[in-house]
């Protein structure tokens with residue numbers, strides 16, 4: 108019997124704590140836990156416009172469904188919009204975008220699609236054919252984060268929520284720990300983050316939700332989602348951390364939450380700040396976004412010199428990566444030869460610094 112209502116037959120053991128639940132009680136506890144996270148972290152305010160990063164996959168589909176339910180049940184009064192990035196991966200993203208378009212009808216939410224091709228003049232397929240599969244996740248991650256920001260700005264929205272879940276977060280903590288990347292370790296469990304210089308905040312309402320429970324929720328609710336893995340291989344080290352986590356979870360299911368808890372409580376030694384030039388604050392500044400999502404080039408010291416998008420560096424991360432690709436493409440076109448070793452090494456060096 109269900110251990111919560113003691114009236115209906117249990118259909119599952121919760122992966123999170125092995126509690127036996129019936130379907131209705133599982134829906135109730137799962138949705139309530141997310142509501143309590145939203146309340147505790149004060150993720151939304153009444154009247155806020157919120158973009159849901161919608162990939163058509165299970166996590167973001169469940170996120171759209173649950174936020175719609177909670178918004179109505181608890182009267183958050185937030186305006187929800189689906190925001191999809193088309194990375195240009197034939198046979199993967201085109202199919203998942205078809206799912207998002209159906210979700211738009213099912214959840215009655217506006218949908219905005221922004222493509223890498225329009226923003227950067229590159230599709231992921233073109234990037235991979237030029238630079239190979241090895242760094243595809245790094246390129247895609249950097250470009251997607253900026254694309255989500257730019258898509259949100261185009262819609263006049265300052266808040267993007269994504270379907271990153273507890274498994275993703277624990278994996279990130281493990282990866283940063285194993286790499287000794289203490290700078291990233293410090294912020295890897297934040298529920299809300301922001302790129303330096305960007306006015307767009309990004310939140311993860313599923314921070315404490317187990318991936319297995321998200322899949323069960325989608326299954327029992329019969330949600331319409333796209334379940335194919337990305338055509339390009341997952342980041343190699345993340346893949347290894349994922350396997351390690353899954354093994355740990357099979358022995359001790361609570362370890363996912365325990366790793367997040369540990370991450371939240373790490374206290375890093377204060378680092379000495381290097382003196383550097385003071386940059387003017389960009390808060391409150393006017394940002395001119397064109398109707399196609401591109402940004403006007405204003406040389407105010409807080410913009411990328413190449414694309415004009417907000418950046419605290421002279422050239423933003425996306426342009427830095429694309430610059431390397433452009434030179435590879437030009438050389439490939441002229442000589443149909445491999446990129447010189449020195450340049451490839453320089454590009455790899457830049458990627459290492461940008462990888463996350």
Ligand SMILES: Nc1ncnc2c1ncn2[C@@H]1O[C@H](COP(=O)(O)OP(=O)(O)OP(=O)(O)O)[C@@H](O)[C@H]1O
Nearest residue numbers: 160161162164165166167168190191192269270271
């Ligand atoms: N193309 C995209 N457009 C909009 N948002 C995206 C896109 N890709 C990823 N996201 C956002 O980032 C989150 C994490 O993405 P990730 O690539 O890790 O996929 P995932 O864990 O398989 O999630 P999902 O099941 O939602 O695809 C997604 O839940 C979604 O909110």
